[in-house]
Amino acid sequence: MASRILNLSLNFYKTDYTLLLFKSITYPDTFCVNTVIKSYALFNLPSYGVGFYFEMLRDDGVYFRPNCFSFPGLISACGRARELGLGRVCHGHVVKYGVGGSLFVENSLVYMYGGCGMSGDAWSVFGGMCVRDMVSWNSMVDGYVKVGDLGRAHRVFDEMDERNVVSWNVLMTGYLDGGCPGNVLKLFREMVGEGGRGNDTSVVSVVTACGRSCRLKEGRSVHGYVVRMLAGVSLIIGTALIDMYSRCGRPDVAGVIFGGMLIKNLVCWNAMIAGHSIHGNPKNGLELFDKMLKVGDLIPDEVTYVGVLCASARLGLLTEGKNHFLHMTEVFNVKPNFAHYWCMANLFANQGLVNEAVELLKNMQIDVNMSQQSSLWAGLLGSCRFKGDVVLGEQIAKALIEDDPLNHSYHVLLLIIYAVAGRWDDASRMKCTMKERGISVPGFSLLELMEIVNSLDVGDKLKDSIYGLHENG
Structure with a gap:
């Protein structure tokens, strides 16, 4: 009876309640231990699950013998959390206790190794399986997708019977x-x-x-x-x-x-505001933003303000843009990112205030490590297109370099501006100049940068929000 209540608690309570019920059981058995392990796995706490697992192995007061139900959820959680080390520990105990022949265990191992980017290990497990089901094949395809090996992913996909x-x-x-x-x-x-x-x-x-x-x-x-x-x-x-x-x-x-x-949520409003502000009539974008603020349960976020500030820059609304930036940071506590600063810099510069634009970008309160954010910057520069933005961007970047020639990120900014404009000869010369000056060049070729510019933009943030909405609801 106690075991049934403990299992039912997974549907209604969090892990701490399940653990509390477990401790109230006089003689917990393997089923009870597996239920708590499953609870940790469901709430994506693999490190706690593994710790609890070893604690139960050492507890003489608990009758616990690991079986094929002890590992699948925990191993899958290791994959979701990218805890490769913990996943390998679990794999070792799968072998130790002889439960590696279970389809559920093998599927979880394929998923875990794939989720941790170890597609070779995933393939080793997959290749050794006597029986495979749809989960096995899908996990293998997903493993190759996660490491960007789309060719192999597609070949495995083509081999599927169904x-x-x-x-x-x-x-x-x-x-x-x-x-x-x-x-x-x-x-x-x-x-x-x-x-x-x-x-x-x-x-x-x-x-x-x-x-x-x-x-x-x-x-x-x-x-x-x-x-x-x-x-x-x-x-x-x-x-x-x-x-x-x-x-x-x-x-x-x-x-x-x-x-x-x-039914409309913030992601939906953001999509429409960005649609008007970046791709259509920016005046409509600002009007829609005003309407959104009147919806009581919606609070604008960083994506909202990319559209708002872009619209302000495109319309040349200096005072309004500065007020929006101030409200974003002080009223709604949104931390500015490069997109917001870039919109404001264009707003200043298009009003003839180039020095103010340079000062704004020079004093950005964000990490501008271009080797990590180069694709993001390229995407934003490619999506938030303003009148004369290429010449203006070049002017701003050169002024930043002149003011602080040792700041590597400004050189990379100019490189990306050339790439966004399709000025690949200038981009190539810029890379050579950076090498001559001993400046670290981002780890991408011009071809890769071209692909970044052609594929990424502010909509990626929106796309992530859309997928997040689907996964959570």
Whole structure:
């Protein structure tokens, strides 16, 4: 009876309550111990789970003999938390106690090694499995996707005798994150052609791919698929469609979708504000922002203010832009990032206040380690396009370099500005200059930088929010 109550507690209580109930049991057995381990795994606390596991092995008052149910959840949690060391410890005990032949254990090991970026180890486990199911194959595809080996991921995908929606989604998401939107569209067509029925994740991936590559025709086709095949436009699909139509130069259509949504959250509002501010009429973006502030339960975040400050810069609203920046930091406690500073710098410079723009960027209160944030900076420079931004950006970057020639990040800023503008000869010369001056050059080639510029922008932050919304709801 006590064991049943302990197991039921997983559905209603957090780990500490489950542990409290466990301690109240006079003679806990393997089932009870496994239940607490499962609790730690469900709440993504693998280190506590492993610690509890070893504590139970040493406790003479507990009858605990590890079995095939002791490890799968814990090993999978190690994969989600990227705790490779703990995962290997669990693998060692799987071997020690002879439970490695369990399909559930083997699947968790494939998932764990793949999640930790050890696709070779995942393949070793996968290759040694006598029986494989859909989870085994999907985990292997996902493992290769996580290390960016899309070629092998696709080959494993092609070898599958049958696929489910997770199979398609894993590979489509891999191609989307890998900057190959055309492959996402191709996979989606294959899935539909084979009679597959996508879910929200499938649609978000393909709609995002259409937006990134400005494929309006294909985006409309997917929109039609949603209307025909799915019960309705959900919140996350509606948000993705708003982003796609905006990127494709149709914020008017995005506005119709936004207006027809019965439920709206911050991510949805951000998509529409950015759609107007960056891709359409920035005045509409600011008006929509004012409307959002009147919605009592919505608090603007850093993504909201990228759109707001971009709109202010595009309209040349110096006073309003400065007020928005002040409210962002002092009223809503949003910490400025490079996107906000870049918008403000453009706002200053386009009003003839280049020195103020230089001073603003020079005194940014953020980590500007370009070797880590180069792709983010390139994406933001590529998305927040202002009138004369290339010449202006070059002017600002050169002024920063002249003022502080030893600051490596300013050199990389100029390099990325050239890349965003497609001035690859200037970018190449800049890299050579940096090498001559002993300045560390970011670890990417010009080809890789070109791919960054073509694939990344402020919408990536929005995309992450959309996926986060789906995973949490």
